[in-house]
Ligand code: FES
C-alpha cells in the first residue's frame with residue numbers, strides 16, 4: 298500500500314501549474330488536499346507519471362461573494378469553510394453539509410474543488426453544487442470556462458475537467474430570501490461514505506430535492522404546488538427513477554425506502570425553515 | 574520549483590516537535606513512513622494507509638491530519654507535531670496523556686498517538702465540549718480495544734481540568 302513512483306512538482310504559481318498540465322496532460326494528476334487522491338495512489342488505483350501539487354498556489358486560497366454567487370478558490374479546505382461562522386448566512390445548504398464530510402482531520406486538508414473533481418456519487422459537496430445549480434471554473438493555459446454542475450459531473454468519478462485543466466474555483470448561488478434549506482444523510486458511522494445523502498431547497502410552493510449515493514451522479518428534481526399526497530407519489534417515482542443498485546452497504550430497495558422517508562423529512566425541514 | 578524526479582531522492586526539511594529535521598526522500602514517500610523509517614519517530618502508527626483508521630494522525634501547522642495521506646515532500650518548510658512532542662522533556666505527561674493513563678483510555682495503544690493528536694487540536698478549538706461532541710470528534714479514529722467510553726471520559730476530564738487551570742496544560 299505505497300504509491301507507485303511519480304515525479305512531483307510543487308507549483309508556486311498558477312501559471313506554473315497550468316504550464317505543467319498543458320505539458321503532461323493525461324499523465325499528470327493535480328493534488329490539492331489529496332484526501333481522495335492519496336488513498337487511490339496508495340492502493341495504486343491511479344498511477345500518474347507526475348503529481349502537480351497546487352496546495353501552495355496562494356492565489357487559489359480565497360472566497361468571495363459577488364452578484365449572488367459565493368466563489369470558493371481551488372485550494373480552500375472544507376475545514377476552513379466549516380469554521381467560518383458566516384457561511385451559514387451565505388450558503389446555508391453547504392454549511393449544513395460540511396460537518397458530514399469525512400472527519401475533521403480530513404476536512405483540515407480536503408478541499409471543496411478537490412471533492413468536486415473526485416466526483417464520488419455519495420459525496421456531499423457535488424450534491425450541494427448540483428442542488429443549488431452552481432458552477433465550476435476550469436482553467437487551462439489556453440482558456441478559462443465555467444461549467445454548470447449538471448454538465449460537470451458526467452459519471453461516477455468522472456467529470457468534464459479536461460486533461461490540461463485545473464478546477465480553480467467553485468461558485469455556489471447565495472441564499473435567497475424566503476427560501477429554506479435542509480441537508481441530511483444516512484451513513485453507517487459518522488463521516489463514512491453516505492449510503493444516501495439528501496439536500497432540499499424550498500421556495501414558495503416549489504421544492505427541489507437532490508439525492509446523492511444512489512445514481513452515479515447527484516440527481517436533482519423539482520416540483521411545484523404539490524399536495525402532501527402528490528408529494529408522496531412524486532418521491533416514490535423519484536426513488537425508482539434513481540435506479541440504485543445493490544451493494545455491500547445496502548440494497549436498492551433499502552435505498553429507495555430511504556429516499557422516500559428521508560426525502561419527505563428534509564423537504565419538511567426545508568419548508569419549515571422557509572416559513573420562518 | 575523544478576520537477577522532482579521519481580527515481581531520485583530530494584532534500585526535505587521541516588520542524589518536528591520544535592526541532593529542525595531533514596532528509597532525502599523519493600517524491601512518493603509518505604510522511605508516516607518518513608517519520609518512522611527515516612527519523613525513527615515510531616510514535617506515529619500506521620494502520621490502514623488510506624485515511625480511515627486515524628492511527629497516523631499528526632499535526633501539520635497545528636492541524637490534525639493523516640500522515641498516510643501526506644507526502645514527505647509536502648511538509649517541506651512546515652511544522653509537524655507528533656506524540657513524541659507531548660510530554661515535557663523530563664518525561665512528565667501532558668494533561669491529556671495523564672488523563673488517558675488515569676482513565677485506562679488505552680489497552681494495546683495502537684490507536685492512541687492518533688487519538689491524542691486529534692484530541693489535542695479538538696480541545697484547543699472546543700475547550701468545553703459535550704459528551705456528544707467528543708464522540709463525534711472521535712469518529713475519525715478507530716480503536717479496537719477500549720470501546721471508546723474511557724477515551725471519552727479522559728477527554729472530558731482533560732477539558733475540565735484545562736478550563737480550571739488553563740496555564741498548566743497549554744503547550
Ligand atoms: S494509517 Fe493513516 S488513517 Fe489509517
Ligand code: FES
Nearest residue numbers: 680682716717718
Ligand atoms: S487501545 Fe488498542 S486500538 Fe485503541
